[in-house]
Amino acid sequence: MGSLFCSQKKIGMNNFIPVNTPLLSGNELKYVSECINTGWISSEGPFITEFERKFSEYVERKFGIAVSNGSAALDIAVKALGIGPGDEVIMPTFTIISPAQSIVISGATPVLVDSCLDTWNMDVSLIEAKITKNTKAILVVHIYGLPVDMDPILELCRIHNLLLIEDAAEMHGQTYNGRPCGSFGDISIFSFYPNKHITTGEGGMIVCNSEIIAEKCKKYRNLAFDPNGRRFVHDEIGWNYRMTNLQAALGLAQLENIDKHITRKREIGRIYNNGLLSLIGFKKPLEKTSYAENIYWVYGLIAENEESLNSVVKKLAINQIGTRPFFWCMHEQPVFKKMGFFLDEKYPNAERLARCGFYLPSGLGLQNDEINYIIDQINSY
Numbered sequence: 001m002g003s004l005f006c007s008q009k010k011i012g013m014n015n016f017i018p019v020n021t022p023l024l025s026g027n028e029l030k031y032v033s034e035c036i037n038t039g040w041i042s043s044e045g046p047f048i049t050e051f052e053r054k055f056s057e058y059v060e061r062k063f064g065i066a067v068s069n070g071s072a073a074l075d076i077a078v079k080a081l082g083i084g085p086g087d088e089v090i091m092p093t094f095t096i097i098s099p100a101q102s103i104v105i106s107g108a109t110p111v112l113v114d115s116c117l118d119t120w121n122m123d124v125s126l127i128e129a130k131i132t133k134n135t136k137a138i139l140v141v142h143i144y145g146l147p148v149d150m151d152p153i154l155e156l157c158r159i160h161n162l163l164l165i166e167d168a169a170e171m172h173g174q175t176y177n178g179r180p181c182g183s184f185g186d187i188s189i190f191s192f193y194p195n196k197h198i199t200t201g202e203g204g205m206i207v208c209n210s211e212i213i214a215e216k217c218k219k220y221r222n223l224a225f226d227p228n229g230r231r232f233v234h235d236e237i238g239w240n241y242r243m244t245n246l247q248a249a250l251g252l253a254q255l256e257n258i259d260k261h262i263t264r265k266r267e268i269g270r271i272y273n274n275g276l277l278s279l280i281g282f283k284k285p286l287e288k289t290s291y292a293e294n295i296y297w298v299y300g301l302i303a304e305n306e307e308s309l310n311s312v313v314k315k316l317a318i319n320q321i322g323t324r325p326f327f328w329c330m331h332e333q334p335v336f337k338k339m340g341f342f343l344d345e346k347y348p349n350a351e352r353l354a355r356c357g358f359y360l361p362s363g364l365g366l367q368n369d370e371i372n373y374i375i376d377q378i379n380s381y
């Protein structure tokens with residue numbers, strides 16, 4: 001299936017439209033040059049603390065801990081909250097593997113929930129039935145552009161005394177009832193991969209309000225060096241998940257333009273929505289819910305069936321348009337089956353999204369004439 005989808009610019013295909021191109025139109029070069037000129041290229045430079053301060057402020061959190069990527073942020077989040085063997089963490093089956101693997105690596109068990117077919121997020125009405133005496137946390141993942149319905153989840157966490165991890169990797173600048181995504185979790189995380197609303201090349205951020213948790217996260221990103229003890233003596237295991245000053249320099253420049261980026265993302269979504277108004281046989285993204293307006297991290301479509309998906313993706317590829325399939329469900333991951341997880345579990349909505357969903361070029365570098373060309377190709381399908 002993967003071979004049908006293209007995302008990279010291919011050599012000799014000058015007009016190929018990849019699924020993502022980042023936009024680096026601000027102070028990126030200036031700030032990165034400053035790193036080179038001053039020699040601050042490791043994780044010790046001044047851009048790190050500045051980026052952490054400004055980003056955490058942007059999402060209304062007290063602490064920001066910059067790390068090497070979003071997956072690393074999840075590993076740290078799970079460990080810093082003390083989740084481990086014997087614990088269960090409730091999460092959506094329809095997501096990238098990063099949150100599930102962080103839970104599995106910790107020795108805890110992911111407990112899965114099906115998705116809503118309209119928002120593509122986890123169906124919060126199914127969570128309570130999954131809570132057991134071993135449930136330690138709920139891990140929410142905001143998918144593709146609309147946030148998870150947070151109020152019922154916050155209520156469940158309160159009633160059952162559960163921790164909340166918020167994967168806001170795709171959700172910079174999005175809000176839930178006016179409150180920033182990334183401001184809800186005991187720990188919330190972001191990714192800065194180049195397809196995100198702001199990028200550091202590779203990178204991630206943990207945000208939280210507790211100083212104790214923030215200190216743990218800082219420790220675990222840095223090989224669990226003890227900030228108060230003798231150097232090279234460790235009482236715990238951590239990782240080298242540090243971000244470099246070069247990456248933070250990029251991030252700071254990107255953050256200066258985040259509002260412009262969000263506006264453009266919504267504009268791209270609107271152009272697709274209007275252009276594909278009379279498209280039949282494909283379900284388009286929901287424009288808004290009662291609590292949020294879609295931010296269109298990616299512009300996805302759901303085909304009626306797999307044949308229809310394969311044939312449109314093939315047609316788009318022939319016409320130099322990159323696409324990418326939706327996530328593949330956690331309960332259908334061969335690696336987890338081999339480990340004995342999720343045997344015989346079925347989640348029909350998530351399976352439908354995974355089998356029939358794909359997304360169109362949606363990056364910030366996309367030009368309007370390219371979007372119109374893509375729309376024409378789909379409408380002539």
Ligand SMILES: Cc1ncc(COP(=O)(O)O)c(C=O)c1O
Binds near residue numbers: 192
């Ligand atoms: C929801 C979600 N969580 C986690 C990640 C992992 O982030 P990274 O690629 O920075 O490791 C991604 C990546 O796109 C994601 O979409």
